[in-house]
Amino acid sequence: MKAVVVEQYAPIDQIELKDVPSPRAEPGQLRIKIEAAGIGFVDGLKTEGRYQTKDPLPFIPGTEFAGVVTDAPGAPGGYQPGMRVMGMTRSGALAEEIVVKPEALHPLPDGVAPEVAASFRANYLTALYALSGRASLVAGEQLLVLGAAGGTGIAAVQIGKLLGARVIAAASTPEKREFAQAHGADAVIDYTQAGWRDTFKEMTDGHGADVIFDPVGGDISVQAFRSIAWRGRHLVVGFAGGSIPALPFNLPLLKGGALLGVDLAQIGVREPELQKRLMGELTGWLADGQLKPVVGQIFALEDFRGAFKAMQTRAALGKMVVRIAR
Numbered sequence: 001m002k003a004v005v006v007e008q009y010a011p012i013d014q015i016e017l018k019d020v021p022s023p024r025a026e027p028g029q030l031r032i033k034i035e036a037a038g039i040g041f042v043d044g045l046k047t048e049g050r051y052q053t054k055d056p057l058p059f060i061p062g063t064e065f066a067g068v069v070t071d072a073p074g075a076p077g078g079y080q081p082g083m084r085v086m087g088m089t090r091s092g093a094l095a096e097e098i099v100v101k102p103e104a105l106h107p108l109p110d111g112v113a114p115e116v117a118a119s120f121r122a123n124y125l126t127a128l129y130a131l132s133g134r135a136s137l138v139a140g141e142q143l144l145v146l147g148a149a150g151g152t153g154i155a156a157v158q159i160g161k162l163l164g165a166r167v168i169a170a171a172s173t174p175e176k177r178e179f180a181q182a183h184g185a186d187a188v189i190d191y192t193q194a195g196w197r198d199t200f201k202e203m204t205d206g207h208g209a210d211v212i213f214d215p216v217g218g219d220i221s222v223q224a225f226r227s228i229a230w231r232g233r234h235l236v237v238g239f240a241g242g243s244i245p246a247l248p249f250n251l252p253l254l255k256g257g258a259l260l261g262v263d264l265a266q267i268g269v270r271e272p273e274l275q276k277r278l279m280g281e282l283t284g285w286l287a288d289g290q291l292k293p294v295v296g297q298i299f300a301l302e303d304f305r306g307a308f309k310a311m312q313t314r315a316a317l318g319k320m321v322v323r324i325a326r
């Protein structure tokens with residue numbers, strides 16, 4: 001089968017598509033023919049060996065996929081060949097086939113395209129867990145989403161609207177702000193402008209943000225926390241801007257605000273029941289059409305480098321997807 005193989009941690013230009021043996025499913029495992037893989041910011045960090053945890057070399061990058069079960073010895077988890085699934089894994093999704101345990105999979109509702117399914121689980125589960133599971137966002141609250149046109153950001157915009165919040169989307173370019181508005185944001189703001197906090201204050205009639213969804217980090221995070229409402233919750237999701245901010249401890253005291261960490265990788269282990277409930281909620285919205293996950297750009301497997309570069313150059317709108325099989 002064809003697979004992207006990282007033999008040495010390196011920039012994406014130095015990573016190749018190779019022919020490698022197809023994986024075999026042992027009892028208790030399932031083999032999936034992958035139709036599409038979603039690429040997130042983390043995948044770029046992993047190929048360069050810059051993520052918090054390093055995948056042992058060599059490895060196939062890609063953590064999110066959608067496809068069809070082709071082998072299921074013993075029908076683990078009730079899965080049978082021919083069933084359509086979406087999945088999450090530590091690595092291995094940028095390949096024509098993958099072998100996983102049933103816990104990595106979720107059945108795919110009818111009528112959902114593989115590109116949509118591959119854009120769905122990581123970002124939308126992160127957004128729902130953050131906004132509902134951690135921040136207990138309620139209808140009518142003011143939600144500020146930073147990096148709102150990115151993969152997790154646009155998911156937070158959509159989930160925030162589904163939870164009934166007023167969503168203010170912060171992004172760096174007019175195109176990104178239009179994109180956020182087209183996906184439901186009530187108002188937009190250019191957070192690269194020096195006076196953006198004053199504009200934000202006016203937009204919320206002096207109230208500030210009840211909840212801040214923050215996948216960006218750096219100085220923007222501290223600025224945003226300074227605009228938090230009394231009893232506000234600032235969700236630490238990621239550091240796409242490249243630097244980890246330090247928050248002066250007097251700010252939570254003065255603002256009556258809280259900083260809450262979010263880690264998708266730990267939800268299933270630490271709060272499996274909550275993850276199950278949130279996935280049920282998400283797939284329900286997906287099945288009844290209330291939630292239409294945003295597919296940003298689709299690349300052929302041969303062009304996988306384009307998906308990584310779009311994110312690394314801050315050019316991505318929504319989630320980048322690599323189409324693998326037809």
Ligand SMILES: NC(=O)c1ccc[n+]([C@@H]2O[C@H](COP(=O)([O-])OP(=O)(O)OC[C@H]3O[C@@H](n4cnc5c(N)ncnc54)[C@H](OP(=O)(O)O)[C@@H]3O)[C@@H](O)[C@H]2O)c1
Nearest residue numbers: 041147150151152171172215237238239240241262263264
């Ligand atoms: N905690 C979790 O469980 C979890 C789950 C998924 C992802 N993450 C993390 O969340 C972060 C965002 O992931 P994502 O998939 O949403 O990424 P993404 O699609 O690339 O979006 C990130 C956004 O950050 C902004 N940004 C600011 N400075 C940037 C820079 N120097 N380079 C790139 N983007 C920059 C960009 O918006 P503007 O141009 O508008 O500023 C961009 O749209 C990453 O750090 C990722 O590791 C965490």
